[in-house]
Amino acid sequence: MTSRFSFIFKRLLTLIPLVLGILLITTFLLDLTPGDPARLVAGPRASAQDVAQIRVKMGLDRPFFVRYVDYVINVFQGNFGTSFKTGQDVGQQIANQLPITLSIALGAIALALIVAVPLAILSARKVDKLPDQIVRVLCVLGIGLPSFWIAVMLITYVALPTKWFPVAGIGTTFDAHVRSVLLPIITVAIGVMPPMVRSLRATLLEVNGADYVIAAKTLGFSGMKLTRSFVLRNAVGPLVTVTAAQAGFALFGTTVVEVAFSLPGIGQGLVTAASARDFPLVQGYTFVFAIMVVVLYLIADIVAAAIDPRVRIQS
Template identity: 45%
Template sequence: MGRYLFIAKRLVFAIPLLFAIVLLVFLILKVTPGDPARLIVGLRASDAELAVVRAQLGLDDPAIVQYFRYVGEVLTGNLGYSFKSNEPVASLIGERLPVTVWLLGFGTLLSLVISVPLAIISARGPDRPFDHATRAFGLVALAMPSFWVGIILILTVALPTGWFPVGGFGETPAEHLRSIALPALTLALSIAPLQVRSLRASMITVLGAEHVTTARSLGIGRSRIMSRFVLRNAAPPTVSILALNLGYLLFGAVVIETTFALPGIGQGIVLAARQRDIPSIQGYTLLFAVAVVLVFLIADIITSIADPRLEVES
């Protein structure tokens, strides 16, 4: 019962948090220097033209009226129109979102492929040469900026071999995979060290627990102990670390997409910032903020399901 109450509390808490996020995104329009209407009509427009645009945008209404109107539009999926292209911001985001989803999805998958085996082997033999090498690799990987890793992969892998493009996303699923491989690897190398450290530490603690010792005394195989008793109990802290890193990588994707010229959300944010396209900036910011909240919400739910020992005060 406590588990379901925990999930319900997290869902309820997310609702006012999302409204607070919408408020902060709305305030971007208010604190940004300059007149949004002037950005649309240009510097040479007359006062009459400026007044017409301000009336169309509802900028003459009280701030509270503008906020609730903005909330209503967001709830219906209307994020406004770009000042530069006059296209719906939701459409612009929809065109770029699949690229970022591919990047984050494959990057997360690669990070797990790298971190889980390294953590298991290191936890089985702590303070052995492989464990020391794994921790040294983690320190080096953490010290390398994502854009530098991406440039190195381009220079040492993409250009010499020609197996991977250095920019763009392609048209077919096969081209998508080739285009996303190196960016995803760059992303994975930036979060795998933290996952290795977290999972290794948790597994070492669980391996010394009484129930694992009892399982060994009963003659249960090492692989079964590792999969059934150790990994499940050691996973919750790593899930939290992964969620924290995914929230961070939503913003780190800006750097990686710019490095590899991927037409994703990150590159869209950079372009909107250069053009001072406020509705687009608001839309991208809202998307990122909501995504972070959802990632942490999903992580809490997964943790409550994965760890049967979790006790939550009602």
Template identity: 45%
Template sequence: MKYLIYILRRLVSLIPVLLGISFIVFFLIRLIPGDPAATLLGSHATPQAVAALRGQLGLDQPLWSQYLTFMGHLLQGNLGYSFVYDGSVGSLISTSLPVTIWLLVSGTVFTLLIAVPLAVLAAARRGGTADNIIRAVPVVGLGLPSFWLGIMAILVFGLKLGWFPVGGFGNDLAGHLRSIVLPGITVALTLSPILIRSLRASMIDVLGSDYIVTAQAKGISTPRVVFGHALRNAAVSSVTVLGVNIAYLTGSTLVIERVFSLPGIGQQMINSILGRDFPTVQGITLVFAIMVVVVNLLTDVTHAVLDPRVKLA
């Protein structure tokens, strides 16, 4: 029950955050050079045609009037109408959002599959050859940009070996799964170095604790001590590290989506910015803000579940 109350309180606190973000984004997006009406009509449009289209789109109104209109629609659950895509922003986002969620989930899964075994092995073999090799992974990984990793994955596993598609999202579940592997691994290679370093340090501290030494003295097997006792306690701090980086990644998925031509909201955001599609940019930004808050919320709840000493306020 306490978790439900905490979640509801956090969701209520999201309202002023979204209002502030909507205000900032609305006015900042207007600073982008270019006129949406002129962009839609092309370079050969006459000034009269541009002025007429601006009137149809409501762009000739004062900014405060446009903002009030936007907020009125937003309070009714209407994110606006896309100039470029000629459709409602809500429909566009509902179509592309699942692709971005697929990317985030697959990236998180691959990150855990890569980072947890390596961090545990490094901590259990502290100072050994395996530990020294694994410790070099974060140093190398943190210096490689995600777009370069994505391009290398496409060249090797997509074009050379032909194991996975090099772009798109497929047409069915099997196609989705195959298409999301390379983007997910690219995300994981970006997040894994940070998680490996954090989890390794936590595991070393926990493995040196008195209760671990006592468990080993009682004859409990090493795998049971490491995975049954040490890993859960060590994971508490690493969950926060992972959550913070996933929240950061939520707003930067556009790079991965661009490299792999995934039709997610990051890709849609870039196209909307280039097309001066103000309503779509505003709607996607609000969705990104909600996703970041949700990821942070799940991180806090998971932290509390792993560590009963944490009190949710």
């Protein structure tokens, strides 16, 4: 128990330099912008005086280190600034949009796991046979098909003909919300599921050749009982890591899906803010996306350590 808490504490400590590094990159976004950010915000017809005022408002008249320290202090106080275009608080705007993105990403990961685990087990048990070949082909197709194309196909051949699913907006009731996010969830799940299937299949095949599995077979264990008791529980560790990686891809995949289905999540917000050159919003979205990915990997490390004590020992 002590080693487990020590492992978690050390992982939490690593978040401090990671968060500071993310904030450093986020602050540096202004300096990476081609041309004069103040001129881009003001527009080509703005006077030099207007551009100078915007430059002061954006903090570009101060040294980079001063801007970075101020931004760090503000973020830890929950202040992400104010949108240039809407005048709204950036943190509040992100908080309003975040549940939509999380519902799509987490729903996609849950759906992908529900489908991936049985497919991987079937593929590993029927290796090189017809079921295994079908699963492997489906994985290749899932990796190769662009998310935007899948979204368009679902809208064209499912949403519009059946009229069960909205093709834009999120809805105001719980039922409408579920129907609004179901097709986006399926779209993202199709993209993140193949690596899960392939990873779990490879691990299952490796574990099947382990000495303890061979010993269990000699004792009479076979079929799903052997898979559940000896194979699957020792093969889920790598799946946790792959799932965390795919969860990160799912978060960024929601950007494309939210645009395709016109959903007001943070992915759609990031695209809109970038096109409008709303730098405080872009910085806020970038920081939130990065933090969510870091937290996902932290959770994956903790879950992997809980499943397999060897992870804590090696760490």
